[in-house]
Amino acid sequence: MNKEDFVKEITNIDENFAQWYTDIVRKAELADYTETKGCIAIRPYGYAIWENIQNYADKLFKESGVKNTYFPVLIPESLLQKEKDHVEGFAPEVAWVTEAGGEKLEEKLCIRPTSETIFTTMYSKWLKSWRDLPFVYNQWCSVLRWEKETRPFLRSREFLWQEGHTIHETEKEAKERTLKMLDIYSDIVENFLAIPVIKGIKTETERFAGAVETYTIEAMTYDGKALQSGTSHYFGQNFTKPFDVKFQNREGKQEYAYQTSWGISTRLIGAIIMAHGDNRGLKLPPKVAPIQVVIVPVAMHKEGVKEKAEELYNSLKDKFRMEIDLRDNVSPGFKFNDWEMKGVPIRIEIGPRDIENGVCVLVRRDTQEKITVKLDEVDKEIDNLLVEIHNNMFETCKKRMNAKTTIAHNLDEFKANMDKEQGFIKAMWCGSSECEAKIKELTAAKSRCIPFEQEKVGDTCVCCGKKADKMVIWGRQY
Amino acid sequence: MNKEDFVKEITNIDENFAQWYTDIVRKAELADYTETKGCIAIRPYGYAIWENIQNYADKLFKESGVKNTYFPVLIPESLLQKEKDHVEGFAPEVAWVTEAGGEKLEEKLCIRPTSETIFTTMYSKWLKSWRDLPFVYNQWCSVLRWEKETRPFLRSREFLWQEGHTIHETEKEAKERTLKMLDIYSDIVENFLAIPVIKGIKTETERFAGAVETYTIEAMTYDGKALQSGTSHYFGQNFTKPFDVKFQNREGKQEYAYQTSWGISTRLIGAIIMAHGDNRGLKLPPKVAPIQVVIVPVAMHKEGVKEKAEELYNSLKDKFRMEIDLRDNVSPGFKFNDWEMKGVPIRIEIGPRDIENGVCVLVRRDTQEKITVKLDEVDKEIDNLLVEIHNNMFETCKKRMNAKTTIAHNLDEFKANMDKEQGFIKAMWCGSSECEAKIKELTAAKSRCIPFEQEKVGDTCVCCGKKADKMVIWGRQY
Numbered sequence: 036m037n038k039e040d041f042v043k044e045i046t047n048i049d050e051n052f053a054q055w056y057t058d059i060v061r062k063a064e065l066a067d068y069t070e071t072k073g074c075i076a077i078r079p080y081g082y083a084i085w086e087n088i089q090n091y092a093d094k095l096f097k098e099s100g101v102k103n104t105y106f107p108v109l110i111p112e113s114l115l116q117k118e119k120d121h122v123e124g125f126a127p128e129v130a131w132v133t134e135a136g137g138e139k140l141e142e143k144l145c146i147r148p149t150s151e152t153i154f155t156t157m158y159s160k161w162l163k164s165w166r167d168l169p170f171v172y173n174q175w176c177s178v179l180r181w182e183k184e185t186r187p188f189l190r191s192r193e194f195l196w197q198e199g200h201t202i203h204e205t206e207k208e209a210k211e212r213t214l215k216m217l218d219i220y221s222d223i224v225e226n227f228l229a230i231p232v233i234k235g236i237k238t239e240t241e242r243f244a245g246a247v248e249t250y251t252i253e254a255m256t257y258d259g260k261a262l263q264s265g266t267s268h269y270f271g272q273n274f275t276k277p278f279d280v281k282f283q284n285r286e287g288k289q290e291y292a293y294q295t296s297w298g299i300s301t302r303l304i305g306a307i308i309m310a311h312g313d314n315r316g317l318k319l320p321p322k323v324a325p326i327q328v329v330i331v332p333v334a335m336h337k338e339g340v341k342e343k344a345e346e347l348y349n350s351l352k353d354k355f356r357m358e359i360d361l362r363d364n365v366s367p368g369f370k371f372n373d374w375e376m377k378g379v380p381i382r383i384e385i386g387p388r389d390i391e392n393g394v395c396v397l398v399r400r401d402t403q404e405k406i407t408v409k410l411d412e413v414d415k416e417i418d419n420l421l422v423e424i425h426n427n428m429f430e431t432c433k434k435r436m437n438a439k440t441t442i443a444h445n446l447d448e449f450k451a452n453m454d455k456e457q458g459f460i461k462a463m464w465c466g467s468s469e470c471e472a473k474i475k476e477l478t479a480a481k482s483r484c485i486p487f488e489q490e491k492v493g494d495t496c497v498c499c500g501k502k503a504d505k506m507v508i509w510g511r512q513y
Numbered sequence: 514m515n516k517e518d519f520v521k522e523i524t525n526i527d528e529n530f531a532q533w534y535t536d537i538v539r540k541a542e543l544a545d546y547t548e549t550k551g552c553i554a555i556r557p558y559g560y561a562i563w564e565n566i567q568n569y570a571d572k573l574f575k576e577s578g579v580k581n582t583y584f585p586v587l588i589p590e591s592l593l594q595k596e597k598d599h600v601e602g603f604a605p606e607v608a609w610v611t612e613a614g615g616e617k618l619e620e621k622l623c624i625r626p627t628s629e630t631i632f633t634t635m636y637s638k639w640l641k642s643w644r645d646l647p648f649v650y651n652q653w654c655s656v657l658r659w660e661k662e663t664r665p666f667l668r669s670r671e672f673l674w675q676e677g678h679t680i681h682e683t684e685k686e687a688k689e690r691t692l693k694m695l696d697i698y699s700d701i702v703e704n705f706l707a708i709p710v711i712k713g714i715k716t717e718t719e720r721f722a723g724a725v726e727t728y729t730i731e732a733m734t735y736d737g738k739a740l741q742s743g744t745s746h747y748f749g750q751n752f753t754k755p756f757d758v759k760f761q762n763r764e765g766k767q768e769y770a771y772q773t774s775w776g777i778s779t780r781l782i783g784a785i786i787m788a789h790g791d792n793r794g795l796k797l798p799p800k801v802a803p804i805q806v807v808i809v810p811v812a813m814h815k816e817g818v819k820e821k822a823e824e825l826y827n828s829l830k831d832k833f834r835m836e837i838d839l840r841d842n843v844s845p846g847f848k849f850n851d852w853e854m855k856g857v858p859i860r861i862e863i864g865p866r867d868i869e870n871g872v873c874v875l876v877r878r879d880t881q882e883k884i885t886v887k888l889d890e891v892d893k894e895i896d897n898l899l900v901e902i903h904n905n906m907f908e909t910c911k912k913r914m915n916a917k918t919t920i921a922h923n924l925d926e927f928k929a930n931m932d933k934e935q936g937f938i939k940a941m942w943c944g945s946s947e948c949e950a951k952i953k954e955l956t957a958a959k960s961r962c963i964p965f966e967q968e969k970v971g972d973t974c975v976c977c978g979k980k981a982d983k984m985v986i987w988g989r990q991y
Contacts, residue, residue, distance in 0.1 A: 067635065067638065067639075069584070069585050069631065069634070069635065070588075070589050070591075070592055070631070070634055071585040071587045071588065071589060071622065071631070074585035074586075074587060075585070076582065076583070076584045076585065076631075076635050077582055077583040077584075078582055079580035079581065079582055079650065082580075082581050082582050082583055083580075083581070085583075086581060102557035102560075102561075103557065103560050103561070103564060104554065104555055104556055104557055104560050105554070105555040105560055105563075105655075105673060106547070106554045106555075107547050107549040107552035107553070107554065107671055108552075108586070108624070108655055108657070108671055109549045109552060109608075109657075109671070110548075110549065111548050111549060113548075114548055127614070127615055128614055129613070129614075130587075130610045130612070130613035130614070130622075131610060131611065131612040131613065132608045132609060132610050132611075132624065133609065133610075133611045133612060134608070134609040134611060134621075135607070135608035135609065135659045136605070136606055136607075136608070136659030136660075136661070137605050137659075143612075144549065144608075146586070146610065146624070153547065153548070153549070153554075156547070156548055157545065157547065157554050160545065161545075166842065172557065176655070177583075177586055177654070179586070179587075181613045181614030181615075182614075183614070193585055193586055193587070195583060364644065
């Protein structure tokens, strides 16, 4: 297979972005479809990305006082029904176990779509006094939501995530935890995955079922769609009252605890693909890349080439996540394309001429730039380059997000902007759900969030024209 | 609550071991029962033990070439039925999803009891050539088996585990992987959890459903029962044939791959409790203990005590997993008992007199020994002590296992030994399933394994008296 054929295997990103996405997921061996409809198998290369995200996130969680736990995958129907809004939101998309151990169950059990109900039930048993608080618990697990349309990583029926569930003595402390987690999430997405996000608060329509407030970080894909990348919810006492999570407060009185929950998921892998990828394939940010540097020897049959490449590999492998490609049944050209498709940030080419000159060539995945480097300076050069690649990838996304963000003052402008180029629209909003619904109906764009960083782009609602003081970010979503 | 009352809260280990076990699980806050019958919630202290096991194991796995993945939790009924022995073994204890997304499913889906069927299905899609082999994949996940009688950690309907599934080019390589994993498992249990094990091969009756051979490591509990602590299976082509996992071999011919699978689970937490615990509570081996050292200041109200304790804590916290107990609503005596119950290997007591003398007191959880140490030597002393505690805990278990292992030459001796004291029995076996069944019926003991380290304890089968050349370890099980 030559270079051209190789690239042709992937659908053009500007012609059919959805198909391009699926091609990358499968050709880069991140995941594959399974016999279980709507569920994927995450392959080693995809799972290694998730492990890196987990390690980075889990460290930040623990530093902030989070403790890991594990709660049952099955939730009795009666528990799910205790909080009215919650069951309305989730019941339509759950999967039910009705038979087990050869018998029909007396009460059916759902596979958790999220675990507020079961955490809150256990908290009601464990909590006695203000001295026990806070409970800042998390679990890394899978959840199931029976989606009609699925897409690998972005919307799978089963997906991996972490779900944090906390209870606190005071409203203030619970709200601080809600925002603290949003900060951690934006740290993960921006500083680890090199994807800029907008932080804000969801409108009532877009709020999590049962929450008082839902906070979100919103990213933008290559094709200008919005990708909700992490959410953090403040529940007040919405669950602790029906679930009877009480404690003796400092004044000796019984009080209901204040609650939060928050989650990020394998959807972030989808975000990485959609924010950074190009026509050559996947493009992985250096910090999360399972392989940061791959060595491809050129003219490997020539004396000393393989040995020198291996020597280089051994000198670098304790410092970077390395791979060396010694396959003897494909050409260097094939290998170059293969590793570009897999998104490895830096490729090292080394051949007989390079060895003679005591150099090798570093090729950046993000810019395709080739840099000739002395062998005894490779180490330091890679260090710098990985940082530079991260920064460049972040800036590229940021520029795109800015370029694809426009302002609209009325519905005509809104539609015109969206028709011209799919992206974010900043517009004032009066606060009514009717206006939100109308905008969605006319433009297929939903409110993404009321961003923390407000900007006065007008005085009147983009939809109804009434007085408005909230600037909202709107966009079509994945 | 004084010391006496505290200890009374735990059932005496020699009077009712089963109740003692449940007390420890709940009082040490390792886990609790949930509204989902037969399923537990693993609390932070219990989960931290599991995380430490995971980290240790995962590192060994990866060093040996294992790659992590994630496969769907739901398996279609038709896949489960492809391998005859396998479905017979597992179908009676699976849980079935029959409704989802508001509709009855056309084909019911089981929650994985183990994932041979779905891994093998995907392998059949991915495998083309000998060049692709081996696939050495693993997943950390939960599985569900609808047990009639459950016990936290030891036999929960849902439990956490890792399941490795590998396919290979040759029988030899697959068999090597099977044994390699058994070695890793015994490394984990002996060197990390300080529990001695016996390595061996299961009899046909005790073999995993669908396997050619099952290898096992068997530990012994405080009360002399056997605890299967890890298993590794060689499947030959039993699954790859019905699932059509073929590859083009080096001769250009189609061949079925050779397969293995292997697993350890949160049952190991049960093993830790049952092998090491005593009447004071849990006793954690230092390497797996979430808290290795706890500092309890004495006379904390006296000037400078709290400050000195905190100073000590800060000087040690980067080197050991530390806790400092500054609760002001309970006495030091209560704290001593509390941390002993939680099994923390070393307690540091520090009071005004100690501070004056520039010392503190280290108390070993395993021997109760008190050691006065100079403050500037605490660091080194703890280092040594943790090693010593590990070794002492291992040796204590080893001695007990030896003391509770007897030899039997005939059924009368077998019964007499078992009646005298529950433990392991070494006895010769002719190889027939009938003899195994009869022994089980008469003594409630099952064959644990045919140990690798054979010993000629006779010439004739302990049951039928016919010629026998296999020495088998027998025991009652949890």
